[in-house]
Amino acid sequence: MTQQTEPTGSDPADALPNWEKRFRAPRTGLPDWAEDAPDRALFVSNATGTFELYAWDRATGGQRQVTDRPNGTTDGVLTPDGEWIWWFSDTDGDEFGVWMRQPFGGGDDEPATPGLAAAYPAGLALGRDGGAVVGRSTDEEGSTLHVVRPGAEPVEIYRHAESAGVGDLSHDGGLVAVEHTEHGDAMHSALRVVRPDGTTVAELDDSAGGTRELGLTVLGFAPVAGDSRLLVGHQRRGRWEPMIWDPLTGETTDLAIDLPGDVGAEWYPDGSALLVVHSHQARSEMWRYETATGDLVRVPTPDGSVSGATARPDGTVEYLWSSAALPPQVRSTTGEVVLDPPGMKAPPSVPVEDAWVEGPGGTVHALVQRPAGEGPFPTVFDVHGGPTWHDSDAFASQPAAWVDHGFAVVRVNYRGSTGYGRAWTDALKHRVGLIELEDVAAVRDWAVSSGLADPERLVLAGGSWGGYLTLLGLGTQPDAWAVGLAAVPVADYVTAYQDEMEALKSLDRTLLGGTPEEVPERYAASSPLTYVDRVRAPVYISAGVNDPRCPIRQVENYVERLAGRDHPHEVYRYDAGHGSLVVEERIKQLRLEIEFATRHLGTPTHLGTPTDQPGPAGQPGPTGR
Incomplete structure (x- = not known):
């Protein structure tokens, strides 16, 4: 089989295969803007080959790179006044670090939270008085929240052994919203509003001690x-849907938003309306309420997925849109493309089909992409991370690369995935991993019987939680798969629990019903090592080697x-954390995966121009693992 390439021109990049172009093409995230200075914006881009932060003065059009670190920066x-940019500084992707700040117009970085030691971040809210509420998590202290003001020592206003974080800070800085899991259910948070001195204003808790399994989020x-x-x-x-709560009066206002699927929302800048983003059956829509x-x-919006949206002060909406076939763009409801980075453009891919x-x-809902020609095809079951996440009709360079190489790609929104209601998301408890793989097996059987997939050339692949399911599937369904590709996986669940960050220990206790000492049989049943x-x-x-979510010892x-x-087997170890923000590393990681799969399947392929740059492309799930 052969790869598609664009016609060769004077630019050396024209000779690259399409799958590499999709990774290398400059792209930007949705710009965030300062609440009281909306012409000042911050966005993420891979323009230098590494994902970093960029400042954008929309009044002048000027842009500049804010951060420049070997392993990239995205947080x-x-x-609110647009004068400062706060960014999180960790070490080689280990997610453990401190907040720094830099003037919007440029200048030296300085510690933003003097007096606070390094920790895992647990939310951040910046006030109009120059202060901030900083959430932190460490194995020793649990979750803590601190009020930080210029020239003063940080003041701790919250502490608990279970996971918690900063939700938001009110406009006047007098109220702090806290998401917490003090009841012990890490999948279903409760809310508390406190004053900046830590005294409680109001509580909102739908969990009823964890028995009803209802969650809240700010x-x-x-x-x-x-x-x-x-x-x-x-x-x-x-399902997820919004309501309005006034913590000062205790009044809650139910919102009559009759849309299927999960519904999220944010305020329009004048507070008169909500921008609703509606996710249903792997697609997105937007509404004004x-x-x-x-x-x-x-x-x-066009058909496809909205992965981020924000309402501007003039009432327009800017949003990051893509589909499986078309690369992402930052668009506006004015009809304009808001940010169009110069340079190479990502080639399109093939549309996604629903199964x-x-x-x-x-x-079970699955998304399918087919290569050219007639099946049955060698097929990659690309399992998403999370586990509480879902694949959608959105552009993704990795599945598109497999399609270019003649593989069909199937992505399964197994039980545990979001977007299909609370019962579907919560169904994976206690028989963790095994439930998800039952759904993958059902879709695998359909793919074979429908003539899509060649039963002798099935690849199970994924990153993070998807990497965990890959290793677990190879052991529990050994006759079903011809090759397994696991990026940043959980491989030994007990050791992973011992070494991982505290927030994930809380999640594992929720998923499995206790610690490895309390329910050893469940950890054994769900561990790939078994x-x-x-x-x-x-x-x-x-x-x-620096991964705090799926630590290296258990691998x-x-x-x-x-x-x-x-x-x-082959193992690729790299000096970073839970994945990579470096484009060359992502390309090399995928190249190694394709080479491994095609070599063991006996499927010829051409991988294009080689690269000498080291590094991987882990595929972390956006939440959890």
Whole structure:
């Protein structure tokens, strides 16, 4: 099979295969703007070959690179007045560090939170008085929240052993919204609003001690002076949807937004309406909801997925849009493209098709991309991370690369995925990993029986939680898969629990019903290491040596067992954390995966121009793992 390339021209980049161009093409994230200085914006771009933060003065058009670090930077926030950029500084992707700040117009970086030691970040809210509320998490202290003011020592206003974080800060700085899991259920947060001195104003808790399994999340305080209303996401009707809560009066206002699927929202800048982003069956829509009248008006967008949106002070909406076939663009409801980085453009890919398959726990939704020609095809089951996430009709360079190489790609929104209601998301508890793989197996059987997939050339692949499911699937379904490709996986669940960051320990206790000492049989049943001697397919593993989510020691334990039985495998270790923000590393990681799969499947392929740059492309899930 051969790869598609664009016609060769004078630019050397023209000779690159399309799959590399999709990674190398400059792209930008959705710009964030300063609340009181909307012409000052901050965005993420890979223009230099590494994802970094960029400042944009929209009044002058001037842009400049803010951060420049070997492993990239993506976490940054503007102060409300637009004078400062806060960014999170960790070490080689380990996610453990401190907040720094830099003047918007440029200058030296300086510590933003003097007096606070390094920690995992747990939310940040910046005030109009120059202060901030900083959330932190460490194994020793648990979750802590601190008020930081210029020239003063940080003041701790919250501490608990379970996971918690900063939700938001009210417009006047007098109220702090806290998301917490003090009841012990890390999948379903409760809310507390406190004053800057830590005294409690109000509580909102739908969990009822964790028995009802209903969660809440902070969507944001009203963005106008004198308004104490807090927009909250809730699951009272079996899905995510917004409501308004005033913590000063205790009043809650239900919002009559009759849309299927999960519904999120944020305020318009004048507080008169909500921008609703509606996710259903792997696609997105946007709506404007008038809080005074309840009127719901569609905000037109093309078919596909909106991965971020923001309402501007003039009432227009800017959003990051893509589809499986078309690369992402930052668009406006004015019809304009807001940011169009210069240089190479990412080639399109093929559209995604929907498959609905009956599984043991209900109907499973899968997304399918087909290469040119007639099937059955060698097929990659690309399993998403999270686990509470979902694949959507959005542009992704990795599946597109496999399609270019003649593979069909199937992505399964297994039980545990978001976007299909609370019951679907919560179904994976206690039989963790095994439930998800039942859904993958049902879709695999459909793919084979429909003539899409060649049963002798099935690849199970994924990163983070998807990497975990890959290794678990290779051991529990050994006859089903010809090759396994696991990036930054959980491989030995007990050791992973011992070494991972505290927030993930809380998640694992929720998912499995306790610690490894309390429910050892569940950890054993859900651990890939338990089934390693049953694995038949060749295994490729990539792992970051600084990964706090899927730590390296537990990967080495699994690899040692493979090596002990002389099983065919390769391991790629790299000096970063849970994935990579460096384009060359992502390309090399995928190149190694494709080479490994095609070599063991006996499928010829041409990988294009080689690269000598080291590094991987882990595929972390956006939440959890």
